[in-house]
Amino acid sequence: MEPKEVTDPRELRALTHPVRLSLLEVLGTQGPLTATQAGELIDESPTTCSFHLRQLAKYGFVEEAGGGVGRNRPWRLVHLGMRFNGGGQDPETAIAADSLAALFYSRIFQRFDNWRRVRYCEPKEWQDACGVTQSIMYVTLDELRELEAQVGALLLSYSERLVDPSLRPTGARSVEVFAAAYPAEFGRPAGDSRSTA
Numbered sequence: 001m002e003p004k005e006v007t008d009p010r011e012l013r014a015l016t017h018p019v020r021l022s023l024l025e026v027l028g029t030q031g032p033l034t035a036t037q038a039g040e041l042i043d044e045s046p047t048t049c050s051f052h053l054r055q056l057a058k059y060g061f062v063e064e065a066g067g068g069v070g071r072n073r074p075w076r077l078v079h080l081g082m083r084f085n086g087g088g089q090d091p092e093t094a095i096a097a098d099s100l101a102a103l104f105y106s107r108i109f110q111r112f113d114n115w116r117r118v119r120y121c122e123p124k125e126w127q128d129a130c131g132v133t134q135s136i137m138y139v140t141l142d143e144l145r146e147l148e149a150q151v152g153a154l155l156l157s158y159s160e161r162l163v164d165p166s167l168r169p170t171g172a173r174s175v176e177v178f179a180a181a182y183p184a185e186f187g188r189p190a191g192d193s194r195s196t197a
Contacts, residue, residue, distance in 0.1 A: 004079035012096035
């Protein structure tokens with residue numbers, strides 16, 4: 001399964017909804033699910049999930065997995081992951097991509113903050129294995145592209161376990177890894193827009 005390239009502003013806007021992102025996440029981690037099963041996992045009604053699954057299907061993100069009728073029919077992902085970028089696009093696409101990115105990052109940081117608050121309830125070996133790595137480096141554009149490709153390839157090497165639960169070793173848990181690389185200026189608090197002159 002390849003990631004879906006999302007460039008259409010209508011598709012980007014269709015994704016910019018917390019229930020739809022939750023549905024994509026549980027379909028990616030739990031496999032094919034009915035609207036009722038998905039609703040139990042994300043704490044939404046089957047009616048709500050059914051509506052949003054149909055909207056995701058309309059834009060090619062999910063499809064019926066076969067078997068069952070009505071809310072008892074299972075749904076599955078069409079693509080494993082997605083790529084979207086509003087840079088260099090028309091204003092409508094850029095705005096839609098930025099809105100989706102804001103929601104996407106907010107969800108990641110919310111999950112990370114939850115882990116940070118409850119980590120001491122986890123077994124010590126899981127506490128020790130998890131962490132945050134932060135680094136500042138000076139790299140060229142080509143080096144940054146190579147770094148991104150290497151990290152991406154490493155993370156993708158585990159992706160088959162998402163679609164085939166039989167490949168998950170005993171004791172495996174779902175773990176989120178978030179890596180971001182971006183130019184940054186140091187010496188001033190984030191968001192400080194005072195002139196350097």
